[in-house]
Amino acid sequence: MNEQHDNGALRASLEALPRALRTLHKALIDVETVYFGALGSALEHLQLITHHPHFAWLQPMSALMAALDEALDEPGKLTRQAAAGWRAAIEELVGPGTPAGAPFRTKYLVLLHDSPEVAMAHGALRRLLGRI
Structure with missing residues (x-):
């Protein structure tokens, strides 16, 4: 029972991402x-957004979102290891993890400092990641 509760809580945290x-x-x-x-x-x-070079730097985040959606659509049990992997993948993009793609992180950090909306969304994402 406890394992089912843990998996449910883990799934709920991941589904908010x-x-x-x-x-x-x-x-x-x-x-x-x-x-x-x-x-x-x-x-x-x-x-x-999907084809112009000006927006191309956003593709790693788009791909990560699609992959996470697909993983959450799978009916199987989620493991803590899988959740940690998703957290690490997100942190490689938005920090504080080691950047997977320098072009994304460089542009992201500029917009994080330029836009209150980006900063607020970043903070909300970080709070969710802290629960995983």
Whole structure:
């Protein structure tokens, strides 16, 4: 019973991460969009985010979010080791872990200091990571 409770609590903590990552990702996109300049339709905006070099640095976070969503969709039991791996992967992107990709971390740190929205989303993500 205790193991089931531990797994449930672990799953709940991990399931909160995608929402926090999406909030942070959106804040980063919003700031980058302002820096990029005027855009057309929502479709043009999506095309820019997914294909324009100005937004390419965000791809590691996008890929990590997709992989985490896929892992959480699996019905199997989550282990503490798997949770620690997800925490480490996120921390490689946003800190304080050793950066996996210097271009992402460099740009991220600039926006973290430039944008209150990014800073608040970062703080919320860090609080969640502290529970894992």
